[in-house]
Amino acid sequence: MNESAESSRLKSIVEMLKINTSASIAEIAEACRVSQMTIRRDLQKLVEAGQVIRIPGGARIEHWRGAERSFFERLQKMAHAKRSIGTAASALVKDGESVVLDSGTTTLYVARELRARKNVVVFTFSLSVLEELTSAENIRVELTGGVYRSSSHDLIGHAVAKSLTSIYADTVIFGAAAVSLSRGVMVHDPDAQHELLQAGKRKVLVVDSSKIGTEATYRLCGIEDCDLILTDKGISNDDLARLRRMTEVQVADLR
Numbered sequence: 001m002n003e004s005a006e007s008s009r010l011k012s013i014v015e016m017l018k019i020n021t022s023a024s025i026a027e028i029a030e031a032c033r034v035s036q037m038t039i040r041r042d043l044q045k046l047v048e049a050g051q052v053i054r055i056p057g058g059a060r061i062e063h064w065r066g067a068e069r070s071f072f073e074r075l076q077k078m079a080h081a082k083r084s085i086g087t088a089a090s091a092l093v094k095d096g097e098s099v100v101l102d103s104g105t106t107t108l109y110v111a112r113e114l115r116a117r118k119n120v121v122v123f124t125f126s127l128s129v130l131e132e133l134t135s136a137e138n139i140r141v142e143l144t145g146g147v148y149r150s151s152s153h154d155l156i157g158h159a160v161a162k163s164l165t166s167i168y169a170d171t172v173i174f175g176a177a178a179v180s181l182s183r184g185v186m187v188h189d190p191d192a193q194h195e196l197l198q199a200g201k202r203k204v205l206v207v208d209s210s211k212i213g214t215e216a217t218y219r220l221c222g223i224e225d226c227d228l229i230l231t232d233k234g235i236s237n238d239d240l241a242r243l244r245r246m247t248e249v250q251v252a253d254l255r
Helices: 003-020 025-032 036-048 066-076 079-090 105-114 127-133 158-165 194-198 237-244
Strands: 022-024 052-055 058-061 098-101 120-124 139-143 147-149 154-156 169-174 178-180 184-187 200-206 218-221 228-232 248-252
Touching: 003 022, 003 025, 003 036, 003 052, 003 058, 022 025, 025 036, 025 058, 036 052, 036 058, 052 127, 079 105, 079 200, 079 228, 079 248, 098 105, 098 200, 105 120, 105 127, 105 169, 105 200, 120 127, 127 139, 127 154, 154 158, 158 194, 169 194, 194 218, 237 248
Parallel strands: 098 120, 098 169, 120 139, 169 200, 200 228, 228 248
Antiparallel strands: 022 058, 052 058, 147 154, 178 184, 184 218
């Protein structure tokens, strides 16, 4: 592939979206005189770089403001570790299974890796997960009800809880702000969905090593309530040993 041509095309796509705010894949492909498949790959690179947001059938320019910027910054923090955790977590989901995906940056990396699965049903209240999986033809995404929250690009409220109580998937994959070895799995979000933990047979916590041994504002659940904790190689040997006395822990290989 001609890297200079690709670089030029990526810049052109960003400029096009800056002018029009949004555009369909077909419109971008026609403007760039390349295939729609090429544009899909280009948009994926721009999404990962934080320059655009995928929307059904196309993309829009990213305008990070205030709390929205905070979500992007969290997405980039420990990105290498989160990508590895996402790969390991997606491997737990087999073709034909169902999975509930939490709202958060690490679970978004899981969604990206799930794109290759077939006949998988994903339940979520994350608009970021929905956008990530929109073009994945073999995955059906079911979005809960709820009220939109821009800071995390997700849905919150009683409608989310009600939807989750009607679901019993094969696996629930969720994140956390902290894992305290004395207080358990913790979050900063007062609207965290506790019903999430009852929405599947197997509960898998995905959390990068920077959060282990720290504390947050609210307790979500006990460490022993997790069937599996997936983290990265940055975890200390002492913390790993202590966690493994409470539940199963898998350390993802950094790629």
